[in-house]
Amino acid sequence: MIRWRKGTVENVRREWPGAVELDVTIEDDGTRRALAYPALVGRPEPGDTVLLNTTALAMGLGTGGYAMVVAVPDRLPPDPAGPGHLVKARYTPLQATVLGADEQDSPHHDLLRDADSLDGMPVVVADLHSALPPVLAGLLAARPGTRVVYVMPDGGALPAWFSMSIAQLKEAGALAATVTVGQAFGGDLETVTVHTGLLAARLVLDAEVVVLAQGPGNLGTGTRWGFSGVSAGEAVNAAAVLGGRPVGSLRVSEGDLRPRHVGVSHHSLTAYGRVALARAQIVVPELGGHFGTEVAAQAAPLGDRHELVPVGVAGLAEELAAAEKEWGVRMSTMGRRLDADLAYFLTAAAAGRHTASLLG
Structure with a gap:
């Protein structure tokens, strides 16, 4: 092992x-x-x-x-100091103790103890970590200055520190903070569940919008149910039950060589079509041409459960390129850059663009 x-x-x-x-x-x-x-x-x-x-x-x-x-066996670090009783990466050799925003010793415990509402805050849900920069690009181009918090569940990397994108986005001012939930750790705030992570983002960090996607390194097996992105459907349920406004970003690809991910990935169709029991707004990008028609047709069955929202992509390619340059973030998914799979990034950016329209 x-x-x-x-x-x-x-x-x-x-x-x-x-x-x-x-x-x-x-x-x-x-x-x-x-x-x-x-x-x-x-x-x-x-x-x-x-x-x-x-x-x-x-x-x-x-x-x-x-x-x-x-x-580093010949030079061990000092023992940690300070409060914190949440153990993450539990019962592994590197289990770590952190201070949870929702635990009793936290200065935020009283605020979160009976908290039960996101007050209509939009929660953009995506499958892959690589969707985070383009969602932000689309959102902030349409509504500069929006305070966005990233909530990272434990489907991919457990340490948020693994992500260079998080560090670069925060340094550039595109991302306000990160909350790591479940077994994930290393965020600006730690919480036990996605639910308290969303509440902490809203009530403690004053988020106007949350983007929720797993960390780098998702897991897939080529089976209908065996992939870590099923958490996207669970995130829709969590956002809805707390009175948020879930916005589903589809995983769309024109460059993936695997048939199950061409057009709308089966990950999105399963997570939103089967796992998400609450209603969400699913953004369908107007990509144009035969491929755009195919994407719309693949997404259509999701309309039985969700509201499908067509969103134009005009100007988004330029906004993505500008954001990459300004923020110093490498837009990449599964090793493919903007020019190799533009549809993927346009789709995530369209979700950001639509979310901006919800804020007025």
């Missing part, structure tokens, strides 16, 4: 809030990329011996193909 190795840190390649990327020499395997989370293991320095989990590296995972630093 785990490939254990020892290595020696050669140098620091780059870093962003919460993560350090390293070059590590591994015996009999040369110099490879490794990733450390200083909050968990301390900060590795050149010359340090590090204990590594090389499973993802050996599997050649596109999203997480790093050797992961498990410990």
